[in-house]
Amino acid sequence: MATREERPLFSFGIIADVQYGDLDDAMNFTQTKWRHYRNALYLLREAVQHWKEENRIQFVLQLGDIIDGFNTRRKNSENALRDVLQEFDGVPFAVHHIWGNHEFYNFSRNYLMNSPLFTAQENATDVEEVVKKEADAAYYDFSPYKGYRFVVLDNYDVSMCGIGRDKDSPQYKEAEKILRQVNKNEELNSPEGLVGVDRRFVMFNGGMGEEQLQWLRETLEVARQQGEKVVVSGHVPVHPNSCYVMCLLWNYQDVLKILQDFSDIVLAYFSGHDHGGGYHYDSGNEIHHVTLPGVIEVPPGSNAFGTVDVFSDRLVMHGVGQLESRVMK
Template sequence: MHADTSPLLRFGVIADPQYAAVEPNLVLGRYYANSLTKLAEAIETFNAEDLAFVVTLGDIIDRGWQSFDAILPLYDKLRHPKHFLLGNHDFGVDPEKLGQVFGRVGMPSPYQTFAMADWRFVLIDGNEVSLFAPPPGDPRRTAAETWIETLKSQGADNAHPWNAALGDVQFAWLEETLRKAEAAGEQVVVMGHYPVYPPNAHNMWDSQRIVDLFGRFKNVGAYFCGHNHDGNYGLADGTHFVNIKGMVETPDTTAYAIVEIHADRMAIRGYGRETDRTLQLETIMPRLVVAASR
């Protein structure tokens, strides 16, 4: 039994609605148009709860600028603050609109951080070095071409054009953000579109350096992501890696979650295909106290 009953805070999580007004892909099991109904149901559930915010972990749409016009109004019915990450499919728009996607969903910047109840939330932009998000001719796209060819030559499982990496400036920002959080005594949840652990074909190209970075900061309690619609979970160096299942999958079974943060654990309440989990944080708290007392 746990002594505390009231969480420090709760937040809602959605991954990969991937909406488009197109026929389903029966081979992949993706029912793009049905995500409007599933998302409306999730928002109704969230609105009945006391949540600090709701985050969508990317792939709001599958393709087409007009898809934003259909799905984003549903989020206007949400009574809680909302945060978006972008995924690879969110950049499936005309090249001249690539630079407008962040603004279209109301993101203040491609990556950001905010704090609540002594927890630091860090939202990263995993699309920065990719073959789809930067406009044609952008040096980040050239860097992505080199990166994926190197991975292919190494036989890497994640050497796919629908994965991506952080740029070095953003990686340095992430490291500095974790360092400041540690100094302030804050525990951390990082969120991104792409998995980084356990090893998987859907992982970011630079997943290993991200996992290694988290391992150096013992206050990183969890990393939440989407992209791999089957979901996944791993634990490494005290950090829980939670891959939320894709809402777009199946004709009518949804997938989303509510996360409760307690002093000693996170409790994930899954809906539809999403899994219930209890993530123990005891391994983090003592280390955090020791680090803060130095």
């Protein structure tokens, strides 16, 4: 009788919403949970040390919001970014950084494109030669192991968030049009008066433009032709059952449709943004939607990160602290 393989094909680390700042603890915007800004750096350090001691991961998916937006009020954004990135100095694995809303509270898109948080260029693959992208695109794909492709999305491609997009840019104007059609509040970060999934139409979320959606379709088609399995990741969740609805991507239906059209090769979608975390198995399409808890709201004494082992028939997530372990077939 054949036995199940014991060693994974490869492994990767995963973490979300560190939101570090040299700031005293404070309540979140809903006044429901404490945010531990300084402690977040220690938890990131603990995660990196854990992965180094495990000595088996090929890369880390850092799912965005690595520093907190309050840093910009104290003009401390660059120092905070330096502090968190120092934790990855000399690590024996790659780090893939995804951009969330807090990146854009601190930095312009142009700044990020020229910073260590822009990991698209250094990880470009042969598929990039087949599928063209916008000049300032932060979305990309990479292949860590033969037969597997990881797709990293830019969920704030269409956005009014922070200083990310210039107010004269087509993407900013499109974002403003989308928001104001649904959200009639003067404060566009308020969901007051919005019901159900419409509560996602707030300024701290974003959307993906048609060029990126087309790139995603074409990249998945190339992966299908090459017989590859695919894992997709972004800062913002795309399934309403995997998160609090106020944390959904504006045009989540467009992304879901594409993932479901390629359900024969797409295994999972990993995201952050909703600090409470979440999980949903789209059983009709056999796609796992995993939303990681936010490190920033983890109290001292716990943590929220994990290591994912990839086998030929399953993903096994080994969670630490508030990230639940699970087997995803």
